[in-house]
Amino acid sequence: MTDRRSAQRDRSAVLRGAVVASGQAAPAGPSRACAASFIRQVGLAALVVWLGTVALAQAQSTPPAVRTEAPAIIVPRPPAELLVPPARASRTDAPLPDAAPLPDAAAVPSRDAGEGVAAGPAGLDGTSVQTGSPDSEALIETEITPVLNQFAASALRLQNAVIRHCAVPSAASEEGLRADFAAAVADSAGILPLSFGSAEAQNAPSFFLTNVGSSVFSTSQLNAMMSGRRPVPRNLAELRTLDQARPLMGLPALERLLIAKNHTRAESLANRCRLALIVAANIEGKARSLRDTWRTGQVEPHWRGDGIELADRLRLRDLIQGAINTIDILNRDARQYAASPSANPALPFASPDIGRIYLVAVVDGLTRQMRCLRRFEADYSQSGTLLREIERAFAVGRARLQNDQTVTDGGVMVAFTQAHTDIIERLPIVFEFDATAFDRVVTSFEDPARPERP
Structure with a gap:
């Protein structure tokens, strides 16, 4: 019996040792299990109380956080030009409508200031023209003011270029002067067709473009001042008191003073600059005054509104008169240039390059005037075809004028003579005027030769 109890104790000891060796606690009695469970519950409760105390202390010691919102992100809208497909470029080699064939009739786009006009019939360059008799404000804003603004701006740039070159002469300042002069x-x-509406506008061509060699006296005065044999006027007021001063005050005089290269040793830059500064000031002042005349309404009554009788007809007559005056000037000067492009004292400018720039710009001004007249097409149905024929003739003449090989072959004058006939004889009639009721500033293309330049 005793041996059996000893054996059971030995087996229990072995079992307890196996449990300890396996890492597990030996099973405790009931009293031990209850005690361990109580201790765990008390410790857990103490931990919860301690964590709550810590959280409360932090909440009392930390200031409340301010809620901030992230700034909104604004995505810029793409420019309008990126949202609208670009317009198709106009073809300059497209067939021209309603025109009789002319030799080598390649249409050359002309420079115009008719941008921003409401849609209407297409011109030779593919642009549209507003139709229906426009009022005075519409004509001034879209057809007259842009041209005068452009000239006033270029006259100011020219004045600044003269000041710069005369103050610090150099190759660079001379190059800039030549570009601004051109x-x-x-x-x-370009303002020649707009010589109406006021006395100042009517006299503008002679203010700016009178040939310095138009009289022997003005030429001798200029030469004497450049060489120091005659005192240079101190200001514009003194210059205006000279006899036959007008040829000394425009662009041709400025060309002779600073652009021409055939100066004698006695004609020093200092002498030439003293007079050139006065001439440049006169050109800029006249250009600005001409622009302001239209801006401020100091024009004839029929250009200030429709209050007077037949105001629309009087405005239309002015536009036709401006075209007549300018086509006479163009044909006279183009004939002289075609006869002798290299040097012709009968032209306003001595330089062949400047002379060509001048003639092309006159053509562009007339083309712009034809587009302006097409704004009346709705009221004068027969005018559209004729105006397109005239534009076509100008395009042909302009292309030949710019080509050294065709400028002297007679093709230039063929195109311009056709345009001249159409404007003088047919244009007034399609607008229901009497063709003989218009003035002619230049009545003959066979003017006597002007004195040669020195």
């Missing part, structure tokens, strides 16, 4: 010549020629 631009001013082109813009001044």
